[in-house]
Amino acid sequence: MNDESNEQTENRLIAERREKLGELRSRGNAFPNDFRRDAVAGELHAGYDGHTHESLEQERRVVHVAGRMMAKRVMGKVSFAKIQDRSGQIQLFIERDSISPERYQAFKGWDLGDIVGASGVLFKTKTGELSVRVEELRLLVKSLRPMPEKWHGMTDHELRLRQRYVDLIVNEQSRSVFALRTELIRFLRAFLDALDFTEVETPMMHPIPGGALAKPFVTHHNALSMDMYLRVAPELYLKRLLVGGIERVYEINRSFRNEGLSTQHNPEFTMLELYQAYAGAEEVMNLTQNLIREAARTLLGRDVIEYQGTEYDLGQPFAVMTIERALKDHNADLTDDNIRDPDVLKSLCEKQGVEVKADFGAGKLQIELFEKTVERHLEGPVFMTQYPAEVSPLARMNDEDPFVTDRFELFIGGREIANGFAELNDPEDQAARFHAQAQAKVDGDEEAMFFDEDYIRALEYGMPPAAGLGIGIDRLAMFLTDSPSIRDVVLFPHLKHEAD
């Protein structure tokens, strides 16, 4: 939108504020950056809320505070205002005759949302609220746009996502969700660093996408004259690092999948992936359980988490169940004798309305049926184990039963939170699996993997036996903040274009 049309469509509230800004400009720099504060609201409350009126009068603590004006109550010759900074809010007490009638008159014209700086002595009002008795008061930034309604705030979900900056100004709940998300990531680092894991960064632009069954975004590198793919997972690079001798490695990674949006899916999402040499699926399941339990204890201080009205006890050992056991529990027609029979599985899938392709084997059919009939019932926390090799092209086959791999997924509240497995480190087996994937891609499966020759070469040097894990950080953050949608835990989620 250009300036002209902006002016024409601008509503009167903005026009009035713009006029005030014009006046400020005419009297000097309207956007000063020479005010320095020496305290924030939270510190002051923590340090002085317990003090008496008398002890504060004695101490005469002078503070410089700054923030956005969120409340303004003007009386004849005295006013109250509340300013909000990163740590909370503090009240300003403004007497006309303490700051001069001219300043006071100017202050009366300031608006909610303006950013102000103030200095003065800390004291307590008659009602006992810690406040700053203002001696110096400055307007630091004129806000041109009106704040949302002061009591209801901004509740429109779409507006909150599109204008996250306003959501964060007015919704404490929203600020606390993102604060917890940040703490979660800090926790993950501390947890893994303490176990001697090494954090790394691997490419986000891949010449060959790999590491997950997912459709990638494509981009183009001009100088190299080649297409590149935004990573769908960092797995194959992290496992190259196992080959390189980084025996415990992790990456907190943004990955990208060119698929639909939902309450569980954002096209870009954040994941923790880790790999541990000389460990199997059992060890990594234990690590997963400890990590999630400790995350809840550290961030929320409890084992029992309520998510969307249901309680989940993370303090108990997580349940473990095989895919086939769950399939039999939820599909009366399935028995030990027919659970790997493609024809039986196919007819059950079709009965459930699942689209089945001719090249689907028993393993793929099992997983389709699992997603359709079992997944949403998995309240959990529960580890589902023994995923079919057919749908796990990077996982090690089970020693007793090569139909399945030593793979697990963790479900809580019907949602997949984590996925891990003993890693396939046999280069010839891996090459064969890549061939099968490449064939599936030729046959039209857009999510199938490419054949990655360099990865095979790396395996040929010898990758230590290992197990790995991926945890969806967005989904874990949803769970820990009781948020129903991934969009609630992503600062700027992707949305369709705003309607004109």
Place this chain on the structure above:
RNA sequence: GGGCCGUUAGCUCAAUUGGCAGAGCAGUGGACUCUUAAUCCAUUGGUUGUAGGUUCGAUUCCUACACGGCCCA
């Protein structure tokens, strides 16, 4: 992809059977020296998501589209 619901002032929401589009907050002007959603008086503010249709008349009924939400696939 299918079904249902929603979109009205900057924000939060009303509007009876199709009959003058309203309130609170915010804003503007005024009063007020301890407020807490301050209070009191006065007052401005609308392309009812977009484009069509039906009608003397549409926020209201119909169609399409856009965006969002929920459910199903």
